[in-house]
Amino acid sequence: MSAEPINLDSWRDLTAAQQPEWPDRDELKRVVGKLAAAPPLVFAGECDQLKSELAAVVRGEAFVLQGGDCAETFSGADADAVRNKIKTLLQMAIVLTYAGSVPVVKIGRMAGQFAKPRSSSTETRDGVALPAYRGDMVNGFEFTPEARRPDPERLLRAYHSAAVTLNLARAFTKGGYADLRQVHTWNRDFVAESPAGRRYEQLAREIDQALAFMHACGANPSEFHSVEFYSSHEALILDYDRALTRIDSRTGLPYDVSAHMVWIGERTRQLDGAHVDFFSKIRNPIGVKLGPTTSADDALALVRKLNPDNEPGRLTFITRMGASKIRDVLPDLVEKVTAGGAQVAWICDPMHGNTFEAPSGHKTRRLDDVLDEVAGFFEVHRALGTHPGGIHIEFTGDDVTECVGGGQPIGEGDLSLRYETACDPRLNRSQSLDLAFRVSELYRST
Numbered sequence: 348m349s350a351e352p353i354n355l356d357s358w359r360d361l362t363a364a365q366q367p368e369w370p371d372r373d374e375l376k377r378v379v380g381k382l383a384a385a386p387p388l389v390f391a392g393e394c395d396q397l398k399s400e401l402a403a404v405v406r407g408e409a410f411v412l413q414g415g416d417c418a419e420t421f422s423g424a425d426a427d428a429v430r431n432k433i434k435t436l437l438q439m440a441i442v443l444t445y446a447g448s449v450p451v452v453k454i455g456r457m458a459g460q461f462a463k464p465r466s467s468s469t470e471t472r473d474g475v476a477l478p479a480y481r482g483d484m485v486n487g488f489e490f491t492p493e494a495r496r497p498d499p500e501r502l503l504r505a506y507h508s509a510a511v512t513l514n515l516a517r518a519f520t521k522g523g524y525a526d527l528r529q530v531h532t533w534n535r536d537f538v539a540e541s542p543a544g545r546r547y548e549q550l551a552r553e554i555d556q557a558l559a560f561m562h563a564c565g566a567n568p569s570e571f572h573s574v575e576f577y578s579s580h581e582a583l584i585l586d587y588d589r590a591l592t593r594i595d596s597r598t599g600l601p602y603d604v605s606a607h608m609v610w611i612g613e614r615t616r617q618l619d620g621a622h623v624d625f626f627s628k629i630r631n632p633i634g635v636k637l638g639p640t641t642s643a644d645d646a647l648a649l650v651r652k653l654n655p656d657n658e659p660g661r662l663t664f665i666t667r668m669g670a671s672k673i674r675d676v677l678p679d680l681v682e683k684v685t686a687g688g689a690q691v692a693w694i695c696d697p698m699h700g701n702t703f704e705a706p707s708g709h710k711t712r713r714l715d716d717v718l719d720e721v722a723g724f725f726e727v728h729r730a731l732g733t734h735p736g737g738i739h740i741e742f743t744g745d746d747v748t749e750c751v752g753g754g755q756p757i758g759e760g761d762l763s764l765r766y767e768t769a770c771d772p773r774l775n776r777s778q779s780l781d782l783a784f785r786v787s788e789l790y791r792s793t
């Protein structure tokens with residue numbers, strides 16, 4: 348008896364929120380045809396490997412560190428920018444692994460994070476309204492009618508930029524740069540002088556001593572020389588992710604081979620919507636963002652639709668409640684989802700519920716709010732006996748001034764100094780390290 352073929356296009360009959368209005372549908376069709384014939388960026392077996400690592404997170408045996416730009420740009424797919432992000436991720440991971448004593452699953456918001464949902468489909472400046480910037484995959488950042496016109500050719504450029512980024516990320520994480528003997532190298536440049544950088548240096552010295560001891564004992568495992576790195580993005584533009592979905596030759600099942608993990612955003616998680624339908628068909632590990640209005644019934648319905656077999660590692664809930672709400676809204680959600688027997692990983696996005704506009708007009712976030720939301724996340728999970736499974740953050744490896752606060756403090760008046768994000772404000776490298784140290788303390792102390 349042959350199994351019913353999986354319809355990967357049923358989402359086309361449903362409402363897909365936050366899609367661009369492509370002016371040229373024929374051009375879209377041509378581009379999608381090219382993507383459908385393009386080589387995969389990742390392999391199904393790698394997606395399964397991540398799924399099994401996320402299953403360990405569900406069991407409470409590992410912790411997820413997921414992060415990168417809010418919106419990647421095509422011009423950002425260069426060696427320096429990718430190295431700086433990988434370096435930040437490695438530094439944060441080593442802090443968590445060493446100081447928090449927990450295995451860390453490293454997932455970049457990288458190599459595909461080129462599309463953004465927006466609050467408004469237009470942006471108005473000086474009385475002129477143009478389509479909102481929806482990420483480099485869709486249109487250009489520049490405020491001109493030409494740049495803001497959605498251009499399907501950008502889907503192909505997104506694919507190629509993702510390929511370049513992933514290639515660099517794989518080289519940095521497998522080719523010697525991620526070797527534990529490099530822990531000091533990751534801490535050179537501006538971050539070394541920050542309080543977190545100095546604290547990191549102390550930790551790196553301890554790691555050196557531990558490595559020398561283990562080496563003397565004859566232990567030199569491969570885990571000391573490279574790390575597993577996985578890619579992820581919000582699979583927002585369904586034409587792109589559908590075109591990059593392939594049938595795995597081992598299992599006959601569909602995988603979105605544009606990234607190891609993909610997630611559904613807070614604005615597109617409607618149960619009867621196109622995104623949830625598409626995600627229910629692919630076999631990657633997937634995430635769903637849950638904002639403060641999510642009810643336990645919503646979450647349980649998502650579990651039934653997206654993970655009907657209750658496979659651990661398949662579904663991660665990424666909560667983004669805001670520091671002022673998390674302690675009120677998260678307990679009911681976690682309690683009822685857990686009571687429903689759902690095998691999910693819970694991770695905390697402390698960025699998206701804490702955005703505000705500074706008097707200068709910059710969108711920003713306070714590091715203190717970010718830390719407070721993470722603390723609330725740990726408090727709630729510890730009180731319920733569930734596992735605080737990770738963090739999902741927006742950061743860059745550069746010395747930007749987009750979020751306020753931190754051990755090397757940035758004030759609201761400093762925001763214009765280096766405000767470079769294409770969308771939402773990111774933590775810079777020393778703020779990211781501040782966060783990693785705080786999380787490692789929370790992990791150990793509770």
Ligand SMILES: O=C[C@H](O)[C@H](O)COP(=O)(O)O
Nearest residue numbers: 417463464465466467770771
């Ligand atoms: O990253 C998240 C969203 O895309 C972003 O917060 C939307 O920003 P907007 O409210 O300025 O459209």
Ligand SMILES: C=C(OP(=O)(O)O)C(=O)O
Nearest residue numbers: 464612613614636667699
């Ligand atoms: C849009 C995002 O977040 P959310 O869906 O939680 O608003 C994001 O993570 O880029």
